[in-house]
Every structure is written in structure tokens, then in C-alpha cells.
Amino acid sequence: MAMRALVAGGAGFVGSHLCELLLNKGYEVVVLDNFVTGREANLETLRKLGHRLEVVRHDITSPLPQSLKTGTRFDEIYNLASPASPVDFDVMPVFIMRTASEGHLHLLELAREHGARILFASSSEVYGDAEQHPQKETYFGNVNPIGHRGCYDEAKRFGEALSQSYWRQYKTPIRIARIFNTYGPRMRANDGRIIPNFFTQALKGQSLTVYGDGTQTRSFCFVTDLARGLYALMQSEDTRPVNVGNPIERSVLEMADAINRLTGNRAAVKYLPLPENDPKLRRPDTTRATSSLGWTPAVSLEKGLELSLDYFKSELAQDPTLEASVIQ
Ligand SMILES: NC(=O)c1ccc[n+]([C@@H]2O[C@H](COP(=O)([O-])OP(=O)(O)OC[C@H]3O[C@@H](n4cnc5c(N)ncnc54)[C@H](O)[C@@H]3O)[C@@H](O)[C@H]2O)c1
Known part of the structure; x- marks a missing residue:
């Protein structure tokens, strides 16, 4: 059954x-x-x-x-x-x-x-x-x-x-x-998380919004x-x-650069104040996942961003009024 x-x-x-x-x-x-x-x-x-x-x-x-x-x-x-x-x-x-x-x-x-x-x-x-x-x-x-x-x-x-x-x-x-x-196809283009925000802004030729100085890190799976x-x-x-999660850690500015390069966006980054209690460093220790589940991530960031690009393009093509959600 x-x-x-x-x-x-x-x-x-x-x-x-x-x-x-x-x-x-x-x-x-x-x-x-x-x-x-x-x-x-x-x-x-x-x-x-x-x-x-x-x-x-x-x-x-x-x-x-x-x-x-x-x-x-x-x-x-x-x-x-x-x-x-x-x-x-x-x-x-x-x-x-x-x-x-x-x-x-x-x-x-x-x-x-x-x-x-x-x-x-x-x-x-x-x-x-x-x-x-x-x-x-x-x-x-x-x-x-x-x-x-x-x-x-x-x-x-x-x-x-x-x-x-x-x-x-x-x-x-x-x-x-x-x-x-985590990122990839089926994220809402306007849901305010880093990667959808960056793709939405970059594909519209807009400045990518970076909170703080962009040195804070995240690990994207x-x-x-x-x-x-x-x-x-x-x-x-x-x-x-x-x-x-994926233990490979990148700064927010590195992510902005990667997405600008992938989309050919030339607009400069725009800085806004860091939201309250925003984590500065974020990277999983995945020893337990590897030893207990035998799991490790397989998709590189470069490959994952490429796989996401077509999705965000088609979302914006279907609804050109979509905008990134920015915390002011
Ligand atoms: N995506 C990430 O980076 C991430 C990171 C950490 C944790 N998570 C967790 O993973 C889960 C999925 O996240 P996601 O990114 O897919 O978010 P999402 O918003 O795309 O999906 C959440 C789903 O839950 C449904 N939902 C919310 N409240 C509900 C309720 N009370 N009753 C029934 N349905 C309800 C929503 O309609 C939506 O379909 C969440 O619990 C989230 O907290 C996600």
C-alpha cells in the first residue's frame, strides 16, 4: 500500500x-x-x-x-x-x-x-x-x-x-x-526575502536594496x-x-553582486538601515544532518541562481506590476 x-x-x-x-x-x-x-x-x-x-x-x-x-x-x-x-x-x-x-x-x-x-x-x-x-x-x-x-x-x-x-x-x-x-522557483517575487527581492529589482533594472552595510551573512540552500x-x-x-541548510556562507553584498552579474543589471546598490535584531552571521553547522541523515546539499549557489532566474523572469512577465517588498 x-x-x-x-x-x-x-x-x-x-x-x-x-x-x-x-x-x-x-x-x-x-x-x-x-x-x-x-x-x-x-x-x-x-x-x-x-x-x-x-x-x-x-x-x-x-x-x-x-x-x-x-x-x-x-x-x-x-x-x-x-x-x-x-x-x-x-x-x-x-x-x-x-x-x-x-x-x-x-x-x-x-x-x-x-x-x-x-x-x-x-x-x-x-x-x-x-x-x-x-x-x-x-x-x-x-x-x-x-x-x-x-x-x-x-x-x-x-x-x-x-x-x-x-x-x-x-x-x-x-x-x-x-x-x-532557502531559495528557488515558486518563491513569491514580492515576498520580501533577500533572493526574490534581488531578482525582482535586478530584472527591473532597479537598485538592489541592501540593509545595513551588506557584510551580514546568510547561507542559501x-x-x-x-x-x-x-x-x-x-x-x-x-x-x-x-x-x-547549506553551510556555504555569503555576505548579502556578495549575493547582490552575483544576481546583478547573472541578470546584467548595472544599477548601484541602495542601502537602508538594518532592521531591528537582524542576524549578523548565519551559517548552519550541518555535522548532525550529515552524520544522522546522510544528507548534504548538492546544488551549488551558482547553479541554483541560474535555475531560479527563468522562474523570476516568467513571474515578472506574467505580472509586470510586481515590485520587491522593502522594509523601510
Ligand atoms: N523558506 C525559507 O527560507 C525558510 C527558512 C526557515 C524556515 N522556513 C519554514 O518553512 C516553512 C515553509 O516556508 P515557505 O518559505 O515555503 O513559506 P510559504 O509562505 O511559501 O509557505 C507557507 C505555507 O503555509 C500556509 N499557511 C500559513 N499559515 C497557515 C495556517 N494557519 N493554516 C494553513 N496553512 C497555512 C501558507 O498559505 C503557505 O502555503 C515555514 O514553516 C517556514 O517558517 C522556511
Whole structure:
């Protein structure tokens, strides 16, 4: 019998790539999504892969539909549901917190009822503006709970603690993925994260917006590598948090240069003040992912940017009014 997976947030950027991987492996997949940041267009390719995809439009902060609880048992539940862009942090902070708390609780209960494994998509943001570099899973982090990013960082920390509590109290087989910056096709061109912002601005011949002096670093993972990592974590027996990201670190200015070169954009970079609590250095220590999951990223940054270029071009061709979302 085919394995059956529920993917909350499956209509989003990462979720749709994970669903694609699962469908290609022969899984039956149910997407659970309220489309707050997800898109029907992300599911189009998936629909062409076969008949094993079902989409349920639902907000996980509300009690789950009875049909999911009493229907065919799920083997695996992936919780990727959450707005993830800093521009959302000002617009819907309460919703973000409810999604990782009440929403994740509903999915943990479902996992308990079905005897399913459940993976929580946490974030490198649990490390905050880290004082240890690179970040190991044993580091507790440096988060400002009441700052601009607090709603997201603390939501992810709570989601981890809630998962851990289900493991401790009920032995629910939990998995915790600490995801670092990820990019690739199906990101919203205007969602405010670094790579979509840079592509959108560069393809429009505009100045790329750099916050601070651009020396802050990030480590960018191509989305198909991340999807493989999430799957590998689910298949492993590791209930500890695992960093899933690409350990190759670049400064924001290096990224701006790379995207300007790739797109032929000649406009100079425009500097804006660094947003509150913006992390200065971000690089995963991936020792645990390598040793415990046997996972390493395979797509180089150069290749990943090339693979993303056509996607962002077609997004802007379809809607030339799209603009980068800039935090002023
Ligand atoms: N992309 C990254 O760089 C990154 C980094 C760290 C962590 N993550 C985490 O990975 C997950 C996926 O991120 P993404 O980049 O694909 O974001 P995304 O916004 O593209 O996808 C999130 C999906 O969740 C859905 N969703 C949000 N709240 C929901 C709710 N209450 N009920 C049902 N559906 C809901 C959205 O509609 C969307 O389809 C998120 O949990 C995010 O926090 C992503």
C-alpha cells in the first residue's frame, strides 16, 4: 500500500517542492493549506504528476476537519504551515504565533491519533542574532522576544518545545527541522526575502536594496536540496532538532553582486538601515544532518541562481506590476 502523507503548508514555496518529491516517490499526498501565502499555481505542476494529490483548504489554527481525523490513516505529517517572510511579521504577528502553537497542537493531536510521524518546520531564527558561529543545534540562541522578529522566532521556539513535549509525554515520533535560508522557483517575487527581492529589482533594472552595510551573512540552500533533507529527516530515527541548510556562507553584498552579474543589471546598490535584531552571521553547522541523515546539499549557489532566474523572469512577465517588498 502507498505511504500517505499530510503536508500542512503544501501550497507554499517549500511545501510544494516537498509534495513533488513525495508524489514522485509514490506517496498519496494531502495538502492542508489556507493559502494565506500559498498559491494555487504552486500546485499546478503537482496535479500533473498523478491522481494521488488531494487539497484541503483549511486554517490549521481551527480544529481540523473531521474527515482528516477519521479518514485513512496518515503515516507522515509535515507541518510547514507558517508565513515566513519578515514583511509578514508586522502584518500578521498574532496569526504567526497562533499557527505554530494552536495550529501545531492540532497536527500533533492528529499524529497521536493516527500513530504518525510528525515533522515541524522550525527555523534558523530560533538562534536569533547568534553569538555562536556557525550555529550548532546545541546552541540555545539569542532571541529578543519582544522585537520585530519575536513573533516568528518565539513561535518557532514554542513549536519546537511543544513537539518535544509530545515526544516526552506521549512518545509521539517527532522530527524538528531547523531550516536555514532557502531559495528557488515558486518563491513569491514580492515576498520580501533577500533572493526574490534581488531578482525582482535586478530584472527591473532597479537598485538592489541592501540593509545595513551588506557584510551580514546568510547561507542559501536550493529548495530541492531542502526537500530532500526534510524527507531524510522524516525517515531517520532522530527526534532531536537538526539543522537543514547549506553551510556555504555569503555576505548579502556578495549575493547582490552575483544576481546583478547573472541578470546584467548595472544599477548601484541602495542601502537602508538594518532592521531591528537582524542576524549578523548565519551559517548552519550541518555535522548532525550529515552524520544522522546522510544528507548534504548538492546544488551549488551558482547553479541554483541560474535555475531560479527563468522562474523570476516568467513571474515578472506574467505580472509586470510586481515590485520587491522593502522594509523601510
Ligand atoms: N523558506 C525559507 O527560507 C525558510 C527558512 C526557515 C524556515 N522556513 C519554514 O518553512 C516553512 C515553509 O516556508 P515557505 O518559505 O515555503 O513559506 P510559504 O509562505 O511559501 O509557505 C507557507 C505555507 O503555509 C500556509 N499557511 C500559513 N499559515 C497557515 C495556517 N494557519 N493554516 C494553513 N496553512 C497555512 C501558507 O498559505 C503557505 O502555503 C515555514 O514553516 C517556514 O517558517 C522556511
